[in-house]
Amino acid sequence: MKKEKFRKLLNSKVLVLDGATGTELQKRGMPAGVSPEKWVLDNPRALIDLQKKYFRSGSNVVLSFTFGGNRVKLQEYGMGDRVREVNRELVGISRRAAGSRGLVGGDISSTGNFIEPFGDTPFETAVDIYKEQVEGLLEGGVDFFFIETMIDIQEARAALLAVRESCDLPVCVSMTFNEDARTLTGTDPVSALVTLQSLGADAVGCNCSTGPLHMLEFLKAMKPYAGVPLFAKPNAGLPKLIDGKTVFDMNAQEFGQYVPMLAEAGASMIGGCCGTDPSFIHEIGKCVKGIKPGPVGNSRFSAVSSARKTVHIGPACPVTIIGERINPTGKKVLQAELSEGKTTEVRRFAMEQIEKGASILDINVGMPGINEADRMMEIVQLLSTTVEAPLCLDSSIPEVIEKALRIYPGRALINSISAEKVKLEKLLPIAAKYGAMFILLPLGDSGIPATSAERKVIVREVFRQAQFYGYTRQDVIVDGLVMTVSSDQQAAMETLDLIRWLSREFKVNTVIGLSNVSFGLPERTRINNTFLAMAIANGLTAAIANPSSEGLIPVKLSADVLTSRDKNSRAFIAYCTTKTKTDAPAARVSERTVIERIFAAVVDGDREIIGDLLKKALAEGFRANILMNEHLIPAITRVGELFEKKEYFLPQLIQSAEAMKKAFEYLDPYLQAASADSPQKAAIVLATVKGDIHDIGKNIVALMLRNYGFIVHDMGKDVDARAIIEKARETGSAIIGLSALMTTTMVQMQTVVELAKKEGLACKILVGGAVVNQAYADEIGADGYACDAHIAVKIAQHLTSA
């Protein structure tokens, strides 16, 4: 069947699909545990009878019994090498049932594997698996394809591409959403629709998992953005397990009540999934009689999507910030990481930009010495699952863009397509194949036109060519081409003129690479922010910018309010409210004495200034032991009190401890000089016990003990009992502190206690760790148990004070 004919058919009436097949075949004798496909091949009459019954009940379409007809599923029954044959034969059986009664859709569903980036099956492997099944279905003579029960948008994309790269038959794609309106991998109905219809699906819908009530909501959400017909194949309500059998809670009549509503919500095809049977189809047929589907394809909107989010762009939407920071130009750390194959900086930039206000992330990994295509694919895979924001794929190499588009589990934005002949010819068909939006860069082979008039000519020409590939004005964002005003002061005005024309006359979305405007000037953020406001006033819809740049987001939000893009100023008010909370100025006492500032530095955990403050205090004549005993120790004690009262939490306690450590290190030479008349400090051996590799808790205890004047011999982790005892004896330590995180390793504490006793060591033993408690400490004969580092200090002081 030709696509056009299929579309006309769906415009003429609501098509009735079939109902459940697997459960109905079980009623007809198919045993559990067998290969359903194999059983039908051996018992074709059962399927023919059922499908004939569906046609008699009102179905216009039945689906081939090839739900599990892919290599992965068939392999589970030892039929992985018979994919084409199985699919061809099964389609033949359905064709016999259909005769001239109706259509046969080639049914395709999940392999059960998870596809990259969510799982470990390479995307191209999935495409190949589906292509093999598609060949068999084509050989069997299907009228169109029906990809269904997809829980992972990436697997749906793989199946859709497999069909499109194999034939020109119509293809419908159906996702399975749960009651929370998300697929199992988190895709919402609108993002699924935007992704799949731009990738070439001829109809998009939902099936399985929920009953008609929830599906109604999914269709309503999709309808405003549907450029293709929608459809629904709900379950007969929700399942329950009764005597080991799955039973659904809705009968045909109840189901039928929802059918007119589904049609009204936009469904051009309606059928049934789990729990339905021919009586449900009869009910659907009755209910859709005389209903003509609403018009399809009239929606006009600009949007890009990720697997989990859709971002709309346009004059009625808030200005879209496309985060520019994932670009190695001028960023040494990022360059080094990209060279070494690391991704920490990329992930940090991604999360930071989103937090600051970017809606889309531009990804550019172009730099010498790396394989740009490989790195781009890796970063796209990574960010597709790490962040929800859609991606803007930014490369000057068409092959890099193509590879990234293929694996990107959404509708991407391409940055960019210019009028340069070679790039235009290569990139337009690529962009069209994957349904991506693109940034139109108005420059050609002769370079960057200086005037807006010349740029308008290029815009018209590129758009004319893009229309051949089905592009509309909503699918394109034109770059205003920002040039630096320090070399040409007229440049900004040319850009603004172009934006104004694009927005008001050509009626397309516009974008600027904001920071170019201020290159070479001081106080660049002022120029950038002012230019952003001017461009927005002229109709700008998006900006490629650094959302962390000072003042940028407030300017954008203010402009959104002033141009009526932020309804009721909600986003602006929300931003101002948050900002007031986080920017509350800390009370500062500017005229403190140096001693007060030393105390405050420890309490505030400011290790950067404590050395300078101590230097100043010593210069003012304060003695080191006075600074230590009368100011630093009381300060860290105060921190301990704040921690006990929960006014401080762990990171604050440790920051203070770090400041205190720094103070100790600074004063140590002075204290050593005066140590002759000081009392002997107590020594402690600390260790994480044998077999245990967790030592962060023990390290915190070591830090705190040192701050209170103890000499700490930290032996690290996974330390043998004998070595601990020998170290304690060798250092004359008063205490052995032991740490363990696991129940398997805490028994080593007892070994140390027993060995210490056996060796006649006079040391006290202090224990702690996640699984240790006072009862265990008592049981093994330890002298103390500390639940945290602060308590460990107190107990150590107590044990050494006797």
Added chain:
Amino acid sequence: MVISGSGNRITYFDTVPVMPSVEEIMSRLGYNKSLTSLSAGDKCFIDASIQLGLALCRNQGAACRFTVKEHKRDMVIFGDNESFESSRLSGLLSNSDEILLMAGTAGPEIMNRINSEMESGNVALAVVLDAVGSQAADVILDWMMEFYKKILRREGKRLTMRRYSPGYGDLPPANQAIIFRLLGLERLKLKLTESMMLVPEKSVLAVAGIEGIQPE
């Protein structure tokens, strides 16, 4: 049509699309909303440290369903004659016909950074990163449980409310080795030490029960 049901096919989640919330991480560090006060500097440090920690997490997971063969008072026998010896676990699984074994890891990068910051004396940063990593490992398992709950709902089944990890209650840590082997966790580049420690450390294993939803 129902998504694939039980069967010993291990599902590997190369990227688990979930991150712990800032609130969960702060809570793990002892932050008390009504008592703890943060200066602007403290907040800036904590926020930046958490952001770094989240950027260092590479969340992965694995899970597999196994049929329960026999329930005993203090033992559950499942799969190919594997068993967990634990009366509390056996109690938890008393209505379960199947069990779900799960593993989650935040990956090696965050642990490497914790160690290097600790060695450099940046203990506060290391502690925040440690909390991020620990919380990440937990939310990976939370996410996988939610994932399977949705699959099971279609089969008229559900997961037990709680999951159980070796080393807790009366389920000895030695059982880590059973889960490790059955989930083939070398594939996630995990290792198990002789003392049953998972490497990298920010990794967790667990078991939950699968039971039928009975009509009310």
